[in-house]
Amino acid sequence: MYRPKIVENLGEDEWIYAGHPACHGCGAALGLRHLLKTIGKNSILVVPAGCTSIIAGTMNAATFNIPFIHTAFGAAAAVASGVAEALSRRGRDDINVVVWAGDGGTYDIGLASLSGAAERGHNILFVLDDNEAYMNTGIQRSGGTPRGAWTTTTITGKKEEKKDIMKIVLSHHVPYAATASVAYPLDFNRKVKKALGIKGFKFIHLMAPCPPGWRFETHMTIEIARRAVLSGAWILMEYENGRMRLNPPSSNMLDKRRIPLEEYLMMQGRFKHVKEELLEELKRDVELRWSEIKEILEKQGKR
Numbered sequence: 001m002y003r004p005k006i007v008e009n010l011g012e013d014e015w016i017y018a019g020h021p022a023c024h025g026c027g028a029a030l031g032l033r034h035l036l037k038t039i040g041k042n043s044i045l046v047v048p049a050g051c052t053s054i055i056a057g058t059m060n061a062a063t064f065n066i067p068f069i070h071t072a073f074g075a076a077a078a079v080a081s082g083v084a085e086a087l088s089r090r091g092r093d094d095i096n097v098v099v100w101a102g103d104g105g106t107y108d109i110g111l112a113s114l115s116g117a118a119e120r121g122h123n124i125l126f127v128l129d130d131n132e133a134y135m136n137t138g139i140q141r142s143g144g145t146p147r148g149a150w151t152t153t154t155i156t157g158k159k160e161e162k163k164d165i166m167k168i169v170l171s172h173h174v175p176y177a178a179t180a181s182v183a184y185p186l187d188f189n190r191k192v193k194k195a196l197g198i199k200g201f202k203f204i205h206l207m208a209p210c211p212p213g214w215r216f217e218t219h220m221t222i223e224i225a226r227r228a229v230l231s232g233a234w235i236l237m238e239y240e241n242g243r244m245r246l247n248p249p250s251s252n253m254l255d256k257r258r259i260p261l262e263e264y265l266m267m268q269g270r271f272k273h274v275k276e277e278l279l280e281e282l283k284r285d286v287e288l289r290w291s292e293i294k295e296i297l298e299k300q301g302k303r
Helices: 027-039 051-055 076-089 104-108 111-120 165-170 185-196 218-230 276-302
Strands: 043-048 068-071 096-102 125-130 176-181 202-207 237-240 243-246
Touching: 027 043, 027 051, 027 096, 027 125, 027 185, 027 218, 043 051, 043 076, 051 096, 068 076, 076 096, 076 111, 096 104, 104 111, 104 125, 111 125, 111 165, 125 185, 165 176, 165 202, 176 185, 176 218, 185 202, 243 276
Parallel strands: 043 068, 043 096, 096 125, 125 202, 176 202
Antiparallel strands: 176 237, 237 243
16 A cells, blocks of 8 residues: 655745634645645635635635635636736736635536636636535535535435546646645645646646535544545546646556545445445446546557
8 A cells, every 4th residue: 555655844834824714624724725835925816705715714814825816606717817817918927826716616607717718728727626515505516526425405415426527627638637635735735836837727626525514523534535545536647738647646556456435435424325236336436437547548558
């Protein structure tokens, strides 16, 4: 089993203040902390409506120590595009423009502006903070909610599969796209740094478990995110100019050296209702995804 061998100092500077109003164990807050440490003070963060609108605090108790723009739910990529173009006109190529959007602001309500920004190739980094439902408004299902998961609008489990947002983004021929997890912050840090060094539209899909929405104890956030990867349900990868590369520990799992999927799912109350038949279907979904990845890698190897 893969174990990180190097502990890297991500820096002493903090751009997110302690005492912010995120829930205990919030995966989004963990991801934001690592993101901001990586992008640094010469950055502008653009955030649509969602949990981070609350985490950001109020005017007299702001959470972030960098410029921050609140936008309407569907407009984050469009606003960021405008900011990037304005900075370019002024010759300011030293400022990072970063979108931090939830699943609703990416898969669903924000998909049109995301597509437009990606197709036009604006020089922004779009980070999808994926907690797999509309958590801020009461845990309603989204296009990013996985099949079988309980939400307040899918009380017997969602019937549809999770939308494949990576395929949608890659169809725009972006120069860089990757997945990441709050359980592997050094991998996330490396991918953010790489993305910032590439001109054009970049996309990082970050898994960020939500204790109240996923129904688990607040101290289990990192362990659940880790098991998602080790079970193969969440795959760490990156695409550079359309070519896929798997990242550790996912790169060691092509031969199925994974923990059982139920060791990930059954830690969460949102999957407690899942019976054997559905569990087997969910396992088949995972295996199908891995089969697709093997096929892609084999085709790349033949080129």
